[in-house]
Amino acid sequence: MSIKINRYKCGYCGACVGVCPGGALELVETWVEVNDCCTSCGLCAKICPVGAIEVNK
Amino acid sequence: MKEMYDLIVVGGGPGGAIAAKNAAELGLDVLLIEKRQEVGDPVRCAEGVSKICLSDHIEPDPRWICADLTGSRIYSPDGTMVEMSEEMSGGEVGYVLERKVFDRALVDQCARAGAEVRVKTRATGLIMEKGVVCGIYAMHLGEEYEIHSKIVIGADGMESKVGRWAGIDTSLKPADMETCVQYLVTDIDIDPQFCDFYLGNEIAPAGYLWVFPKGENMANIGVGILGSKSGDHRAIDYLDKFMRDVYPEGRIIEMVYGGVPVSGPIEKTVSDGLILVGDAARQSDPITGGGIINAMEAGKIAAEVAADAIKKGDYTTDTLNEYETLWRSTIGKEIEYSLVVKETFIKSTDKDLNHLAQSLSNVNFYSLSLKDLLYALFKANKKLLWDLRGLFRDVVNNNFEFKYKKNQFD
Ligand SMILES: Cc1cc2nc3c(=O)[nH]c(=O)nc-3n(C[C@H](O)[C@H](O)[C@H](O)COP(=O)(O)OP(=O)(O)OC[C@H]3O[C@@H](n4cnc5c(N)ncnc54)[C@H](O)[C@@H]3O)c2cc1C
Ligand code: SF4
Ligand code: SF4
Numbered sequence: 001m002s003i004k005i006n007r008y009k010c011g012y013c014g015a016c017v018g019v020c021p022g023g024a025l026e027l028v029e030t031w032v033e034v035n036d037c038c039t040s041c042g043l044c045a046k047i048c049p050v051g052a053i054e055v056n057k
Numbered sequence: 058m059k060e061m062y063d064l065i066v067v068g069g070g071p072g073g074a075i076a077a078k079n080a081a082e083l084g085l086d087v088l089l090i091e092k093r094q095e096v097g098d099p100v101r102c103a104e105g106v107s108k109i110c111l112s113d114h115i116e117p118d119p120r121w122i123c124a125d126l127t128g129s130r131i132y133s134p135d136g137t138m139v140e141m142s143e144e145m146s147g148g149e150v151g152y153v154l155e156r157k158v159f160d161r162a163l164v165d166q167c168a169r170a171g172a173e174v175r176v177k178t179r180a181t182g183l184i185m186e187k188g189v190v191c192g193i194y195a196m197h198l199g200e201e202y203e204i205h206s207k208i209v210i211g212a213d214g215m216e217s218k219v220g221r222w223a224g225i226d227t228s229l230k231p232a233d234m235e236t237c238v239q240y241l242v243t244d245i246d247i248d249p250q251f252c253d254f255y256l257g258n259e260i261a262p263a264g265y266l267w268v269f270p271k272g273e274n275m276a277n278i279g280v281g282i283l284g285s286k287s288g289d290h291r292a293i294d295y296l297d298k299f300m301r302d303v304y305p306e307g308r309i310i311e312m313v314y315g316g317v318p319v320s321g322p323i324e325k326t327v328s329d330g331l332i333l334v335g336d337a338a339r340q341s342d343p344i345t346g347g348g349i350i351n352a353m354e355a356g357k358i359a360a361e362v363a364a365d366a367i368k369k370g371d372y373t374t375d376t377l378n379e380y381e382t383l384w385r386s387t388i389g390k391e392i393e394y395s396l397v398v399k400e401t402f403i404k405s406t407d408k409d410l411n412h413l414a415q416s417l418s419n420v421n422f423y424s425l426s427l428k429d430l431l432y433a434l435f436k437a438n439k440k441l442l443w444d445l446r447g448l449f450r451d452v453v454n455n456n457f458e459f460k461y462k463k464n465q466f467d
Contacts (some may be wrong), residue, residue: 005233013101014216015236015316019284021228028179029092047284049236049292050316 002040004055005032009052016044016053059173062088063367065193065206066172067180067219069096069164072335072352075114077174078167079360085367087172088204089164090195092179097160101215101315102349103239104154105252105269110350111152114357121162123271124153127250129210133414134257134407147405152399153252153269153277154349162395177270181221181333183209189372190223208363208372209330210355215316217337223328227339228309231284233320235264235346238292239279241311245304247276255299256410262286263403266299278304281317281346283403319343321396322389332359340388344402345394351388358383 015025024038045053066077069091077089104123111117128142168174177197184192192205211219220227247270255266263283270276280296300307307354318339326338334340335352342351362380366372405413 010097011312011314013314013316014214015234015284015314017218018229018234018318019231019334022217023221023228029094029177031377039236043231046287047231047234047236047316049238049287049316051291051293 002038002054003034003044004054005034006054007031007050009050010048011052013049014050014057015047019043019047059088060202060204061172062086062204063203064088064205064208064210064363065090066210066212067193068212068217068335068337069093069174069176070160070212070335070352071163071216071349072337072356073210074160074163074167074356076210076212076334076355076356076360076363077172078170080363081167081170081172083360083364085303085360085364087167088206089167089172089174090178090180090193091164091174091176092176094174095157095161096164097157100156100313102156102313103267103269103279103346104156104159104271105151105267105347106154106349107151110354111425114353115166117152118162119281121151121155121159123155124249124269126151126153126252126270129252129254131254131256131414133410134259135411135414137411137414138420139414139417143438151252152155153271155271180213180219183219185223188329190328199304203298207367208330210334210356210363210371211337212334212352214336215318217333219331220326220333220337223331225323225325225333227323227329227333227337229284229316229318229320229339231287233318233339234284235281235317235319236284236287236292236348237264237279237281237313237315237317238296238310239269239277239313239315240296240300240307241275241313242278242300242304242307243275243310245274245276245307247274249273257407259407260299261295266295277313279306279313283319284316317341317346317347319396319399321399322385322392323380326384327374329377331374332377332380333362334359335415338384340384340392342392342395343399351392354388355384357367358387 012030017025020049022037026033042055045055063085064080066073066089077087083089130140179196180193181192181193181196190209244286249270260266261280264281266280268276268278283389318341320339323339326333334355340351341348366376
């Protein structure tokens with residue numbers, strides 16, 4: 001997994017899911033899951049309104 | 058549990074609920090699924106909506122109306138205020154809703170119309186046969202199962218996957234999304250009948266900050282910035298700064314996060330056996346971010362097209378394309394016009410915005426629409442007018458009537 005989502009910061013709004021180009025993210029209910037399609041592009045980290053996502057390059 | 062329906066609607070927001078309700082009323086055998094355990098919660102909305110369009114879909118009910126607005130004010134970066142009030146608009150402004158209660162009322166309505174509803178049930182994929190959508194994989198309490206249908210409506214919001222599963226790329230670029238944070242703030246001195254908008258690159262880069270009253274001394278205060286401007290400073294940082302500067306005495310009793318699509322119409326919203334509505338189809342207004350009414354309008358059109366298709370026994374793209382035609386010629390038109398305004402708006406400097414506000418301080422507004430105001434703002438500036446010439450030519454010649462006139466927010 002190449003991104004880290006801080007679930008204590010996340011407000012499960014789904015904005016990150018909306019920008020992920022490869023569909024690697026899924027807003028389940030009150031948490032976001034990431035699968036191996038993630039390319040570490042960083043768009044999700046950029047869009048998150050509160051900065052809950054960190055990308056490991 | 059039943060395994061076959063005429064229609065499955067994925068998502069119990071305003072778009073999905075109105076689609077399911079109308080489809081049930083048209084005699085279809087409908088299932089609505091919603092992944093959350095409580096419809097409408099958590100909220101992802103500033104809850105502003107126009108009165109006229111709302112009552113086309115549901116009878117207004119004090120249980121979900123928090124404020125009845127009579128006007129609005131826009132503040133430019135240097136504090137110049139442009140006010141529009143009810144006398145100039147003939148009395149039709151907007152409501153501020155309680156979305157948690159509103160969304161549930163819509164789902165209640167659709168259940169009473171005969172649709173089956175399953176909550177805490179998430180679509181995890183589409184059942185496809187030779188490229189044709191014919192049902193969904195769903196998960197409820199950790200168990201996965203198949204449910205078949207003739208048509209699927211994807212009303213699964215910002216985080217929509219339904220379109221992507223069918224090969225429609227609905228992913229947005231950061232520049233096509235406003236990223237937002239909002240607080241419900243209490244114990245503040247506000248006008249309970251006015252909503253305020255603040256513009257400026259220091260306040261909300263390529264977006265705006267809003268104060269929508271939710272009753273006496275209480276308001277939704279939020280900010281949306283264009284995703285491409287988000288990074289070192291995020292929506293939450295802009296909002297915290299505004300709160301410190303303007304409402305330091307305010308008490309925050311709820312937090313809301315969210316993204317709003319501002320891409321304008323996407324290329325495709327149907328495929329064989331599938332229709333997308335609302336935020337899933339990126340149908341929110343690119344300038345105001347309003348999406349409740351558009352989602353409901355689209356939901357209604359989708360239900361009617363689905364009912365016709367099922368009557369004919371033909372669920373191919375060719376038949377469902379009727380939906381594309383209908384929404385693009387109505388709500389889609391407005392979305393396109395707003396997109397033109399947005400492209401100009403996001404390029405405006407603080408100086409441009411101040412200049413525009415100053416040139417408007419003496420203008421009488423006959424309408425209370427934020428969009429109309431922005432049109433007027435840009436109209437007052439020759440350079441911007443030139444950029445937007447196509448738009449004004451159409452408006453002036455009445456080629457484009459705001460048939461779906463939605464005032465304030467949409
Ligand atoms: C901060 C903010 C402020 C806003 N302010 C306004 C405003 O003032 N006025 C206005 O008109 N609009 C506003 N909007 C936009 C408005 O909230 C949306 O346009 C509107 O909710 C869209 O309705 P919808 O039914 O398409 O989607 P949603 O309301 O998002 O509903 C989608 C539903 O689908 C469910 N779902 C998602 N995936 C699945 C799945 N796989 N399986 C089952 N269920 C699923 C979700 O849980 C959700 O309940 C705002 C948005 C934000 C983020
Ligand atoms: S954008 Fe941020 S807050 Fe929203 S769901 Fe993604 S990680 Fe959570
Ligand atoms: S880094 Fe890029 S690919 Fe990975 S989850 Fe985020 S948006 Fe998707």
